[in-house]
Amino acid sequence: xxxxxxxxSGLAVSEQILMQSYMDLLVLRDxxxxxxxxxxxxxxxxxxxxxxxxxxxxxxxNEPSRIAFLAQGEPSTDHGWALHRPARLSNLREVLxxxxxxxxxxxNTETALPxxxxxxxxxxxxxxxxxxxxxxxxxxxxxxxxxIYFNHQRVYLxxxxxxxxxxxxxxxxxxxxxxxxxxxxxxxxxSLDRFRWQLCEALSxxxxxxxxxxxxxxxxxxxPDFGSVGANQKQMKLSALFHGRDLTIIKAAELSALPVxxxxxxxxxxAAQGLLKDAPAELLCPEALNSAQKLEQPAPLPEVAKKSRxxxxxxxxxRGAIGLGK
Amino acid sequence: MTEGQPREIKIxxxxxxxxxxxTALAAVSESKPIQTEARNSDTEQHSKxxxxxxxxxxxVYLEGGDRLRIYGTPxxxxxxxxxxxxAKGALGVxxxxxxxxxxxxxxxxxxxxxxxxxxxxxxxxxxxxxxxxQHALExxxxxxxxxxxxxxxxxxxxxxxxxxxxxxxxxxxxxxIEMDAALADHSEMTQ
Numbered sequence: 001x002x003x004x005x006x007x008x009s010g011l012a013v014s015e016q017i018l019m020q021s022y023m024d025l026l027v028l029r030d031x032x033x034x035x036x037x038x039x040x041x042x043x044x045x046x047x048x049x050x051x052x053x054x055x056x057x058x059x060x061x062n063e064p065s066r067i068a069f070l071a072q073g074e075p076s077t078d079h080g081w082a083l084h085r086p087a088r089l090s091n092l093r094e095v096l097x098x099x100x101x102x103x104x105x106x107x108n109t110e111t112a113l114p115x116x117x118x119x120x121x122x123x124x125x126x127x128x129x130x131x132x133x134x135x136x137x138x139x140x141x142x143x144x145x146x147x148i149y150f151n152h153q154r155v156y157l158x159x160x161x162x163x164x165x166x167x168x169x170x171x172x173x174x175x176x177x178x179x180x181x182x183x184x185x186x187x188x189x190x191s192l193d194r195f196r197w198q199l200c201e202a203l204s205x206x207x208x209x210x211x212x213x214x215x216x217x218x219x220x221x222x223x224p225d226f227g228s229v230g231a232n233q234k235q236m237k238l239s240a241l242f243h244g245r246d247l248t249i250i251k252a253a254e255l256s257a258l259p260v261x262x263x264x265x266x267x268x269x270x271a272a273q274g275l276l277k278d279a280p281a282e283l284l285c286p287e288a289l290n291s292a293q294k295l296e297q298p299a300p301l302p303e304v305a306k307k308s309r310x311x312x313x314x315x316x317x318x319r320g321a322i323g324l325g326k
Numbered sequence: 327m328t329e330g331q332p333r334e335i336k337i338x339x340x341x342x343x344x345x346x347x348x349t350a351l352a353a354v355s356e357s358k359p360i361q362t363e364a365r366n367s368d369t370e371q372h373s374k375x376x377x378x379x380x381x382x383x384x385x386v387y388l389e390g391g392d393r394l395r396i397y398g399t400p401x402x403x404x405x406x407x408x409x410x411x412x413a414k415g416a417l418g419v420x421x422x423x424x425x426x427x428x429x430x431x432x433x434x435x436x437x438x439x440x441x442x443x444x445x446x447x448x449x450x451x452x453x454x455x456x457x458x459x460q461h462a463l464e465x466x467x468x469x470x471x472x473x474x475x476x477x478x479x480x481x482x483x484x485x486x487x488x489x490x491x492x493x494x495x496x497x498x499x500x501x502x503i504e505m506d507a508a509l510a511d512h513s514e515m516t517q
Contacts, residue, residue: 222469223480226494227453236501241509244478255508311507314333315500317388322354324493324500 003033007043019047118168119203120210123272126196134180141166148192151180155195160188164202193273197229200269206261212271217246219277220270229273233324234258238266254298334393336415337499339382340441341422342433343401346455346486348382350422351398353492355384381412406440413441418499419450422486423468426456430463431471438477449502450479453495457483 006023008016023034037043129136130150138146144166145158157163190198212218220242226235237256241247249267253260270276318324339347382398397412413419421437423430434452438445454468468481480498484491 222466222473222478223482223498225465225482226480226498227457227482227484227491228465231494231497233497233501236497237505239480239498240502240505243480255505255512310333311504314335314388314392315504317390317392318335318386318394319497319500321356321386321388322394322493322496324497 003035004045005037005043006034006045006047007037007040008047009040011047115205119200119205119268122167122199122203123196123209135178137176137178147178148195149180150192153192154189155192156189158188164198167199168202191228193225194229196272197224197269200272201265204261204265204268206264208264209268209271212267212276217248218242218252218267218270219244219246221275221277224270224273224275229269233319234262235266238263242266242270250298260298334395335417335503336395336397337418337420337496338397338399338413338416338441338444339420339422340399340409340437341401341420341453342424342427342437344427345401345422345424346453347398347401347422350420350453350486350492350495351382351384351396353486353489354386354496355396356386357384381408403436409440413444416444417448417503419444419448420453420495420499421450422453422455422484424456425454425460425463430454431468434468434471435475438472438475438479442477445477445479449499449506450477451495451498451502452479452481453484453486453491454481455484455486 006019008019011019020036023036027033034045040046126148129148134151135147135149138148143159144163146163147156149155159166207213208215220239223239223243224231224235226239234256237258238252241252241255247255249260249263252258252263256263267276339350341347381400384396384398386394386396388394397416399409399412419441421434421441423433427433438450441450444450452468452472454465457465465481465483472479472481480502482491482494482498484495486492
């Protein structure tokens, strides 16, 4: 008989007793053994109350190989995976057994991440998924299900509309490894690059990712493959500026007459695609851009800037004539 | 480019035979493109029945007499005397590649080298077609090759049968032109 170890995190004493009773009953009923451990790191399953502080800080949230289970998550009745409050013996056994075999991370839509950590969380999750499996399904998001196939570099979405906003407004997701040849979900598919790029745009919130926040200048190794990630004029202008050239965010905003937040979105997305040149140590400026600091919008170049104005007017007419959008 | 007078810019589309130059040009030209096609006698390079032998030409007219002129080069190397003539005065070059050809990296090297003067003096963009029909090369491989030759050019996977992909290539050129002008202005102002 295989024994699974369980860590109870932040549960009220009454709930701890209830959980322990259920686990004891499972041993008596069908031999499924779940032992409670006092050491979180040693546990195969972590059970916690999402309303407790411990839930937000638990490393299990981000580790598919360490399993998290929200005992009091909002139940979703329209999916087979839904976890109900462990009020019934049969349900508890299924839940504990399935999450140990599926490497699941469970969501609680009420426990949203702080805004400045959302992009970091999702990008981290994607890279961990990629390292640990070929295909994953994300559920537990309102009106949205996602299947990510790293082997085909594609993402299938059950709902193509405003998925970025849904991810932005949802803290955590349930992720389950699926067979890489599993049937695609719906008709709407985008490349993984485009998914990652649009995620960055939606979740940057005007703040640089922690890994690059100490840089004072940025330099693009190569343009993003806009044929794959999709593009708009803003991103093209910023690519033209940052490609092969060290520039600050403020300078790029000034030259392109774009909002600072658009430049930050672009820098984050480029970083997520591995397109930024490594910054030399002497250019790192730890105090300049910490993750909570917002940059002020510079004034656009003055009207005396003749060359760019002349080209700008001509190109605007041309864009209109051939149907190029903004 | 002077203010107040009708203005025009010239863009060149080049690339090996069968890479979609004529198709790309036709996708944006307002006038019926002028084409100089002849029966293809070089079926080893490409099996299509007809190919461009001198140039393709298309235009986009703008109010006030402004216009965009687009030239497509012949793809076969034996017509490369024509390439330099067509490249004169071009403000940007679109290089189209067919990734299912025997050696797309070699094609890229050839075209970047042959058009190096105009590319270094202005700007360029590379459109890699039929990427999904081969798995030997990534966009990054082409970018590395271009960088080794000293070219910092954008490279996109495209399907030039789709008009939006052709527009994507043109927008990349336009944005480079616009931002180069902004940098030049900024440099003048700070001197």
